[in-house]
Amino acid sequence: MPKVFYTQPDGTVVAVAASPGDSVMATAVRNGVSGVVGQCGGSLSCATCHVYVDEAHRDELGTPGEDEDEMLDCTASDREDSSRLSCQLIIGEGDVHVTVPPEQL
Numbered sequence: 001m002p003k004v005f006y007t008q009p010d011g012t013v014v015a016v017a018a019s020p021g022d023s024v025m026a027t028a029v030r031n032g033v034s035g036v037v038g039q040c041g042g043s044l045s046c047a048t049c050h051v052y053v054d055e056a057h058r059d060e061l062g063t064p065g066e067d068e069d070e071m072l073d074c075t076a077s078d079r080e081d082s083s084r085l086s087c088q089l090i091i092g093e094g095d096v097h098v099t100v101p102p103e104q105l
């Protein structure tokens, strides 16, 4: 079973067992991971699921689609090259490492 590792802004890491096909956002919300809100439930209309994806996973998770790219301009914390909306990050068979931004709302 894959795990998602969420690094918090203070450097602590929360590891959560995940199901392939589930999103990084839904996995965080279901497990009470701090800093991932997911206010719109994954319909690409809130940007409160912003995370920074670890460089090692960027290729396997692809690039943002047009709608995600537009919403990434609305994040509370600065957008970086590694920024993604975690509701669009679908977990495969392997582990995923992301960092939660300092501000989400």
Ligand code: FES
Pocket (backbone or CB within 6 Å): 025, 037, 038, 039, 040, 041, 042, 043, 044, 045, 046, 047, 048, 049, 071, 085, 086, 087, 088
């Ligand atoms: S949960 Fe709202 S954009 Fe991802």
